């Protein structure tokens with residue numbers, strides 16, 4: 001493999017990590033992006049993302065999360081400006097809800113450090129949180145925050161330093177594969193390589209040709225606010241990641257003010273869209289939806305809005321990722337890790353996609369991410 005060439009399409013969270021891993025291993029890699037990441041057009045912008053390990057989505061994710069944590073820490077050192085920091089995380093919900101049951105089950109299997117709290121303990125420690133009677137809380141000691149735009153910049157900078165040939169503002173229009181070589185056509189020309197890795201986020205469905213995978217694109221909004229009281233509590237260093245699991249299972253969540261305001265979002269409360277037709281401005285409807293919940297659970301955060309953004313998820317029906325070789329072309333690899341929870345995996349995604357390209361397999365069990373589960 002060392003003499004072979006790999007093309008990576010899409011240099012957001014996962015593509016930037018992939019070109020970094022490939023170039024660091026001495027692989028000849030070309031990275032192509034239609035914009036100049038980090039940008040605010042896809043899935044990877046905003047002040048922060050949550051890293052958590054007591055994974056309600058299932059214990060099988062934990063080996064990946066542990067490797068991702070190692071690699072985030074390494075990226076902090078290699079780049080100098082941190083992409084990742086430990087904040088702790090307080091997750092609240094009904095005792096029978098998916099968060100409380102799933103987090104406890106995963107923690108038990110993998111010995112994740114958590115602490116169970118009653119509503120009165122939460123109120124005593126964190127008076128700003130209005131947790132309902134009858135709920136429960138789990139404090140995850142080593143939950144953290146990732147700074148997505150710093151992370152993408154870090155991975156691209158280090159990839160270029162390691163020899164990756166990166167092309168920005170160059171859109172891929174199509175590709176063909178013979179099974180052993182690929183030709184990629186862009187707005188600027190044509191490239192040949194031995195392997196192709198597709199990490200195009202919400203644009204991926206348009207790059208899969210005849211292969212139909214059930215990706216639904218969802219439009220969501222995120223908000224940055226200045227608390228109207230107790231600002232010190234919400235500042236970085238004092239405030240843990242926090243979430244309230246709503247009736248529909250998905251949470252209202254928030255992260256500390258790292259300088260641009262406290263980040264607020266509602267998970268999976270968005271609307272269906274497409275990458276090309278999405279409406280990019282937040283609306284009063286978006287605002288009403290989230291601030292109705294904020295007034296109920298954290299009224300101190302019903303303060304001045306400092307900023308807002310529209311962001312997109314690429315959802316699969318089971319909300320697990322697709323990390324696999326193309327069912328028809330062995331040398332084409334698909335990397336779609338989203339369904340609203342993919343950023344924290346970016347470094348390990350790059351490692352797994354590089355291993356699939358170089359060795360045809362990964363040391364991690366990728367069965368649950370198989371493209372074949374849908375075809």
Ligand SMILES: Cc1cc2nc3c(=O)[nH]c(=O)nc-3n(C[C@H](O)[C@H](O)[C@H](O)COP(=O)(O)OP(=O)(O)OC[C@H]3O[C@@H](n4cnc5c(N)ncnc54)[C@H](O)[C@@H]3O)c2cc1C
Nearest residue numbers: 010012013014034042043044050172201203311342343344
């Ligand atoms: C509001 C919000 C909150 C989230 N919170 C969390 C969280 O707390 N924790 C967590 O782990 N995850 C979270 N996620 C999910 C996470 O952010 C995504 O899973 C991740 O950003 C997906 O990265 P990606 O590389 O697939 O896509 P992107 O970063 O969007 O990258 C895709 C890239 O492909 C390029 N591209 C597309 N088409 C082409 C083409 N034809 N030619 C060339 N280039 C192309 C695009 O320009 C883009 O740069 C959240 C997502 C959102 C939207």
